[in-house]
Amino acid sequence: MPKTPLLLENFLPYRISVAANRISGALSRHYAERFGIGIPEWRVIANLGRYPGLTANEVAERSAMDKVTVSRAVAALEQKKLIARRRDAGDKRKSLLTLSAKGDAVYAEIVPLALGFERELLARLTPQERQALDSAIAKLME
Amino acid sequence: MPKTPLLLENFLPYRISVAANRISGALSRHYAERFGIGIPEWRVIANLGRYPGLTANEVAERSAMDKVTVSRAVAALEQKKLIARRRDAGDKRKSLLTLSAKGDAVYAEIVPLALGFERELLARLTPQERQALDSAIAKLME
DNA sequence: TTGATTTAGTTTCAAATGTAACTATCATGT
DNA sequence: ACATGATAGTTACATTTGAAACTAAATCAA
Numbered sequence: 001m002p003k004t005p006l007l008l009e010n011f012l013p014y015r016i017s018v019a020a021n022r023i024s025g026a027l028s029r030h031y032a033e034r035f036g037i038g039i040p041e042w043r044v045i046a047n048l049g050r051y052p053g054l055t056a057n058e059v060a061e062r063s064a065m066d067k068v069t070v071s072r073a074v075a076a077l078e079q080k081k082l083i084a085r086r087r088d089a090g091d092k093r094k095s096l097l098t099l100s101a102k103g104d105a106v107y108a109e110i111v112p113l114a115l116g117f118e119r120e121l122l123a124r125l126t127p128q129e130r131q132a133l134d135s136a137i138a139k140l141m142e
Numbered sequence: 143m144p145k146t147p148l149l150l151e152n153f154l155p156y157r158i159s160v161a162a163n164r165i166s167g168a169l170s171r172h173y174a175e176r177f178g179i180g181i182p183e184w185r186v187i188a189n190l191g192r193y194p195g196l197t198a199n200e201v202a203e204r205s206a207m208d209k210v211t212v213s214r215a216v217a218a219l220e221q222k223k224l225i226a227r228r229r230d231a232g233d234k235r236k237s238l239l240t241l242s243a244k245g246d247a248v249y250a251e252i253v254p255l256a257l258g259f260e261r262e263l264l265a266r267l268t269p270q271e272r273q274a275l276d277s278a279i280a281k282l283m284e
Numbered sequence: 285t286t287g288a289t290t291t292a293g294t295t296t297c298a299a300a301t302g303t304a305a306c307t308a309t310c311a312t313g314t
Numbered sequence: 315a316c317a318t319g320a321t322a323g324t325t326a327c328a329t330t331t332g333a334a335a336c337t338a339a340a341t342c343a344a
């Protein structure tokens with residue numbers, strides 16, 4: 001019998017995991033139904049919208065996704081004509097990825113939606129809590 | 143072109159998701175290799191260690207897991223002889239779940255490990271950050 | 285009672301995911 | 315130049331996962 005009882009509902013890793021799933025789930029429901037894209041695809045779009053011309057690997061690094069996940073998301077987005085790839089002339093292994101006109105349109109629509117969602121979340125917190133949450137997450141990531 | 147740029151690396155839902163995955167991943171690696179159990183199984187054990195005699199549905203509610211996930215975790219744990227189920231006499235649809243002696247032993251070993259892991263995480267934060275993180279998570283969960 | 289509805293839990297099926305193996309290209313050392 | 319090793323990206327396979335259908339038992343209504 002351990003001295004310190006473990007209450008899952010107070011256990012930080014558990015609580016963060018549940019919170020993250022709820023938040024991601026709620027957000028992705030928004031753009032899944034409106035745009036028919038999942039989280040990995042959304043992340044690729046978000047990165048390419050901000051940094052056009054990234055390679056798949058660069059997207060993977062930036063978005064903390066597996067390169068396989070990115071590869072599949074890129075293939076799906078290409079199918080949907082939301083992104084375009086052109087081979088890097090200097091290194092033919094690489095593809096430089098950019099949003100298509102259609103992809104840009106989706107991006108322009110999703111970004112305000114995503115930011116609005118984030119704003120709603122942050123509105124529940126006091127400025128101190130926001131600040132602390134921010135640095136806490138940063139420290140937990142190390 | 144949206145006015146407010148969206149930087150994924152500053153976007154709260156994204157950051158929480160990545161942080162949660164890192165933390166869960168690191169923790170589960172610990173007990174996955176030592177005990178051969180995954181996150182759902184661990185959550186079932188944690189609940190039964192603390193509240194013996196729960197039904198599968200009660201575990202599902204308490205642990206924010208799908209009932210299918212719980213059903214499978216319970217089946218796996220039963221196979222491994224870590225838990226025992228006895229039919230509820232009054233309601234034969236229900237099974238009352240408890241840890242076996244072997245399950246108790248695993249529980250007794252995992253709990254300190256889990257709490258130690260949590261302590262390491264929390265050690266990185268100032269008391270204010272801990273407090274704020276705590277209430278921030280609570281508020282985000284609503 | 286009997287029939288209809290709800291609840292606990294399992295099974296089935298399809299989609300999502302990660303690991304490992306693979307292909308193609310590039311870089312390096314000799 | 316050529317062999318060896320690294321890198322970008324894809325494919326194959328096995329595992330995980332959840333939604334929906336299903337079974338069995340309980341509850342409710344007439």
